[in-house]
Amino acid sequence: MLTRMKLNQIVLATLVSCSFLFSHQPLADTSISCIYGEDNRKELYEITDSIDFNNARSSVAIFEDSDLTPYTSDLFKLEFDSYAQNYNLCADERFYNQPSVSFCSGVLIGPDLILTAGHCVRTQKQCESNRYVFDYAMNSPDALPVLVNRNNVYTCKKLLNRIERKHEGDFAIIRLDRSVPDRNPARWRTEGEASLREPMTLMGYPLGLPLKIADGGWIREINTWNFITNLDAKTNNSGSPVFNSKTGLLEGILVEGEEDFDYDKSNKCFRSRRCGDNECLGEKVNKISSITPYMP
DSSP states (O other): OOOOOHHHHHHHHOOOOTTTTTSSSOOOSOOOOOOEEOOOOEEEGGOHHHHHHHHHEEEEEEEEEEGEEEEESEEEEEOOOEHHHHBBBBBBBBTSEEEEEOEEEEEEEEEEEEEGGGGGOOHHHHHHHEEEESOSOOOSSOOOOOOOGGOOOOOOOEEEEEEETTTTEEEEEEEEESOOOOSSSBBBSSSOOOTTTTTTEEOOOOGGOOOOOEEEEEEEESSSSEEOOOOOOTOOOOTOOEEETTOOOOOEEEEEEEOOEEEEEETTTEEEEETTTSSOOOOOEEEETTTTGGGG
């Protein structure tokens, strides 16, 4: 089990392979990822499309229990270091001063069900020790989301299904302690599959940051249980929902990809790794069609 300080040391020593989940959880054996072409990540307050906005509200950030401290009868306070502090970032990196807290992402798929990556939640005990938080997002340019409404914080009742196999899938389905009353679960593709070059949108919590919506990506390759995209992602986007940009339907969850950062020797700091739209490993997305047979 890793302390936060130890994890930061690993980050600085290894160019932050995305397999290092920012948490006390065991390290996963996957990596996620870099910026392809232009940086297309947006904040929630920048989203004007109603379908994208509703899909964004179905996303959920996964925290350790110790990251949320009781503040008032209605609020928790996030215990965090800034994105810059955690990753020794160069001063011109985007989101430099935002909080960096959550360790994985997920999506609401039923009144009390969430879907995430299998390497994010490996046991019932771990599932119960996590907190599942909605609306961890930037609602304006200047207001950092450091206080969390208690009504948006959920616990795990049961880890219903989980698979983490290299050639068969990487997902977990969790039943929460209660239904989520104020937002709609994501709708997913029920027949057929997305095609090459079809546009995709990613929604999740890269490197523990507040919600980021990344559009402008597309499918580069299709395999049996996954497809490869050029979506802009980072560590802790594991489990992030990937939506079809045309239909608004859930097509899968992000599970693996490129390394996050390159080291700037001149300035002694880290910068986001950059790749062309058709370069580097791409981002692996577990298809929803391979997950639906396991849904309750």
